[in-house]
Amino acid sequence: MTVNDDSFTNWKNREEIAESMIPIIGKLHRERDVTVLLHSRSLVNKSVVSILKTHRFARQIAGEELSVTETLPFLQALASLDLGPSQIDIGMLAATYKTDDRGLSVAAFTAEAVAGATGANKIERGEGRDAVLYGFGRIGRLVARLLIEKSGSGNGLRLRAIVVRGGGDQDIVKRASLLRRDSIHGQFQGTITVDEANSTIIANGNEIKVIYANDPSEVDYTAYGIKNAILIDNTGKWRDREGLSKHLRPGIDKVVLTAPGKGDVPNIVHGVNHDTIKPDEQILSCASCTTNAIVPPLKAMDDEFGVLRGHVETVHSFTNDQNLLDNYHKSERRGRSAPLNMVITETGAASAVAKALPDLKAKITGSSIRVPVPDVSIAILNLQLARETDRQEVLDYLRDVSLTSPLRRQIDFITAPDAVSSDFIGSRHASIVDAGALKVEGDNAILYLWYDNEFGYSCQVIRVVQHVSGVEYPTYPAPAV
Template sequence: MKLAINGFGRIGRAILRQILTTPRGDGIEVVRINDIAPLDMCAYLFQYDSTFGPFPHPVDHGDNALRVLGRTIAMSHEPDLTNVNLSSVDVVLECTGIARTSDVAERGISAGARKVLISGPSPAAEITVVLGANQERLNGARIVSNASCTTNALAPLVRLIDEIAGIDSAHMTTIHCYTNSQPMVDAPRGDFARSRGGALSMVPTTTSATHLIDEVLPHLKGRISGAALRVPTASVSAVDLIVRVNQPVQEPELMQALQSGVAASDVLGWTDQPLVSSDLRARPESLVIAGPETRLVGDRQMRVFGWYDNEWGFSARMLDVARHMAAN
C-alpha cells in the first residue's frame, strides 16, 4: 500500500512512527509527506517528541527528503496539495485539520491519489467510518472521515453494549488531555472557557462525538449525549459512560459479556489492573476498558470507564482504515 501524509503534525508524525517501528506498518510505503513547515523543522519534531520521547533511530534530511531507517521519503511544502504529483498513491492521509470543505478534501484526488482519509470530522467526507462500529458501510468511498479520537473510543463500546442488552439512553463524559486548540496561557477563543490556559485548569467544553455517534450508529440517534472535560495532562484521555439498558442484566454476566466482546474485537482492549493515564501511553487500541472501574447499579444502569491514547490509538486506526480503503 502506498500512502502520502498531508500535514505532518501530531497525528501525521505518530502515523509515521507506527509505520516505521510497529507491525502495523508492514507492507506500507510512504511515497510523500507534505507540510508547510520547513524540512529541518519537520525532521526535528519527528526526531524529538515531548510525548512519545526521542525516535529510537537516527533521522536525517536534505534534498527535499526525510531519511530514516534506510528509507528516503520525499517531502514537499505546498499549501495546495493539487500542486503535488500523487499519481502512485493509494490513500492520502489528510492530517492538516483543514479539510472541512469539498474543494480542500478533494485536493488529494485532484493530485492523482485514488482515495483520501481525513484525520477528523469533516462534512466534506462521503462517509464517516469508525472501526468496530460501522466499517461495513465503507464500500468504495473515495473521501472518508476517520471521525474523532473520542468517537473512535466511544462508538465500538456503544455498539458492544447495545448488542449485549440494548441501549435506552446514555451519557458520555470524556476526560480529555489538552490539545493545540487550547492556549497555553489565557488568550481569546470563540469559547470563553476554552480561552483559559489549557495546562493550568480543568476546562468543561463540548465534544464532536456527541453528534458523530448519531452519524456512525444512526439507530441510536438521540439516545446518547456527551460532554468533555479538558484536563492539564499531555496525553491519554478517558471515556466515562453511564448507560441505561433495555434488558435487565446482572454484574457477573455483564462483565463476562464485555470481556468476550473485547476478545472478539480488533480495536477494544481490557485491563484488570488499577492503571493511571500515563500507563496507557502509546497503546494502539481505540479504547481500553478498565475492569475495576466498570460496575452495575440495579439491573439496568451501568457505568463503563475506559482509557484511550487520543493520538497514538487514533493514528493506529488511520492506518487500519487506510488498508480497508486501499483494498476496495
Template sequence: MSRETTRIALNGFGRIGRSILRILRSHDLPFELVLINDIQPLDVCAYLFEYDSVFGRYAGTVGFEKGALLLDGERVPFTHADDLSTLDLSGVDVVLECTGLGGNRAIATRGVEAGAGAVLISGPSGTADKTIVLGANDHELGDARIVSNASCTTNALAPLLRVLDEAYGVESGHMTTVHCYTGSQPTVDKPMGDFVRSRAAALSMVPTTTSAQRLTDEVLPHLAGRIEARAIRVPTASVSAIDLTVQTRSSVTTEAVRAHLKEQAVGPILGWTEQPLVSSDLRMRPESLVLVGPELSVSVGGLLRVFGWYDNEWGFSMRMLELAARMKQR
C-alpha cells in the first residue's frame, strides 16, 4: 500500500528550514516539497545548505538557477516573497513556518491566506490555535489550522513528564536545560534586551530563562505551576540537555524507574542510551530526548533525577515533519 504524501512548503530557510530539507533529502519520507520561500539571496541560501558548520557538507550536489534550488539534479522552486500571502499555495497541505516570526498571528496566517490547508509554526506562538507536542498532547490536535510545535526544549521535557506523571504522579520539579548557543545570542558583546544574553555566546556559560516552563504548563495543564525551568546557555554550537529533578507522589527506586523509562524510550519521541556519551555524539539524533540510563538516580529523600540529550535542531525538525503529516491525515 502506498503511503499518503503530504505536500509542504517551507517559509524560512534558516537553521530549522535547512535541517528539515536535509532530513527530507536523507530519508525516504512521504513528503513532497512544493516550495521554499526566503527573502535572502538564492546563492547564499544554496551555499549555507551545502556547507553547514554543524552537520557538515551536503552529500549530494547543490546548485541554483533563477527561481529554483537544484538538489541532486532535482529542481525545488524557490521564491523571495516577504509576504507569503502573495503566493499561490493552493494544493499545499501544510506550510512549515520557519521564519521565527510565526508568533505573530498576522504572519502565521499568511500561508492559509495563500491557499494552504494549515500552518505549522517552528516555535512558540501565543496566538496559534493550538500548541502541540508529540508524545505529550498530540491527542488534542483536532482541526486546528494554525499550530505551534512549541520549542525544542518543550519537545524534550513534556513527553518525559507525561511518562513520569502517568507512572508515578509528578508532585513538583525543577528542570535546567543546558542549551547550546543559538542565533538569538551575539558572537561578541552587544546590547540586547537581556543583560546576560548581551554577552558573547561562545565565550561564557550564560544563566538565563527558557520558554519551556510556560509552554509545558500549556501543553500539560494538569501540571501547571508544578515545574520550574531555567536555562544555562553554553559555548557549544549544537546539542543540548535537560537535567530534571522531580518529587513523585508514589515511592520510586532507581532500578524501577530506570526499567520503566527504558521500556518507554523506544522512539521516535524518547530514546535511551547506556553509553558514556558527550554532546557531540548526539548530533543528528532523531528523538526529542535521549535518556541516559546511568545518570538516572533517586536520592535518599526520594527525589528523582533524570538526564537526557537532545539535538535541538535535528530532533525538533523531525517532529515538525511528523506533526505536519498528522495535520494532513485529519
C-alpha cells in the first residue's frame, strides 16, 4: 500500500467517525438544548467535511490538529449524561483531559467537568422567548438566519414576526427571496416557503408573521399572540431612549438596538460588559460592529499589559449608507461612488469604548476608511502599553485568550500567512487577531483585527439577546478567568 493509499484510508476512517457524531450532536441539541462546540465553534447542523475542517483548524490555534478519534469518546460520554441546557466544548474537554494526571476515565472526567449542567444542578428548559425584528435589511436578515438556526429545540428564542414598511406587489415574496439567497453569505441553510394570504414566511418550520407598519404605534403585537418579546430594531431610525421607547407596546418587553445608542442608552459588547445589564433595563444597544471588534482585544491587552493610549484605524467595507455612483449625500465624502473609491469617513467606535470599558483610563482616538469590498473589515489598533514586552509574549497571550478565556467567543486567532479579507466572511467572532501582521516594539503594540462587520456583529447581537432573554446557557468546561 502506498503512502497516498494510507492517507486516503485515514481520511475515510475519519469521515466515518465524523458521520457517527452528527446524530449525537443533533439529538443533544433538539432534546436537551445542548450545543456542542469545538474550540468555541458550534458543530450543530454541520456536515461531515465541516466537522473535520473544524477539527483541523485547531492546529492553527493549539499547534496541532485535533482528531475526531480524540473527541468522539467525550461526545459519547455526554450522550450518556442527564444534561440540561448548556454549551459544551469537546475541544476543551479533550485538551484539559490531556493535562489531567489523575488517571480518570473519559466518562468520569467528562461527568466531573460538566457537573454544573447535570442532575440537580442543571437549568430547567423553559418555554422559549418570542423575538421580533423591526426592519429587515442586511443585519436584520442575518439576525433572522441566526434566530432560525438557534430555534432547533423550540425552547430558546423564537422569531415570531418581522415589521417592515410595505413595498408594493409581491413584497413578502421578494423579502423571502432576500432571506433565501445572499450574494455575500450564500444560501439559507434550510427551506423557506411563503404564505401570501396570511402574510407569513415559514423558514425551517418557523412561522414568521410579516407585519406592515410605518411607525411602532401602528402595531398591536398581542393580536398575533406575541408576548413578553425581545424586539430587535435594525433600522437605526431611533437611537435614544425616547425614540426606542416607542417600541415598548403590549407584547414587547425589551428593545435591543443594532447600532450605537445615544444618551443614557447602555452600549453593550457581549463578553465585556453584558453582565452589567440591569434586570429591569428595557432598552439597550449592541454598539457598532467596529466597537465590538476592538473592545474585546483592547480589554484583553489592558488586563495583561496595561494600555496608556491608543488609536484605531478601521479599513471598512462599504455599506448601504453610501452611494453606488456619485450622488448627493448629507455627508461630504459618502456621496462618492462606494465601489470605485476609498472614502475617508468618521467612526464613533473610539468614543464608544468609554461606555463599554468605563474603567479604561487610556485615551482612544479613531478614524475610518471605507474601501471597495462588500463585507469584512480590519481594525488596526495601535497601543502604547504600560510595560515593555515582545512579539512572542503578546502572540502567546492572545492565542491563549482565544482558546481558554471568557473572551474566547469574541476573539479568534489565525496564523495563516496568506489570509485575506474574504477568508473571514461568516466568522462568528467579534474580531480575529492576525498573528502574522502583529507588530511589537518595547511598549508599542500594533494589532491587526479582522472582523465580518455583518455576520460577526450579528452573532454578537444574538448573544446579547440571549443574555437578556434568559436563554444564554453556561459553557463547559468553564473558561479560565
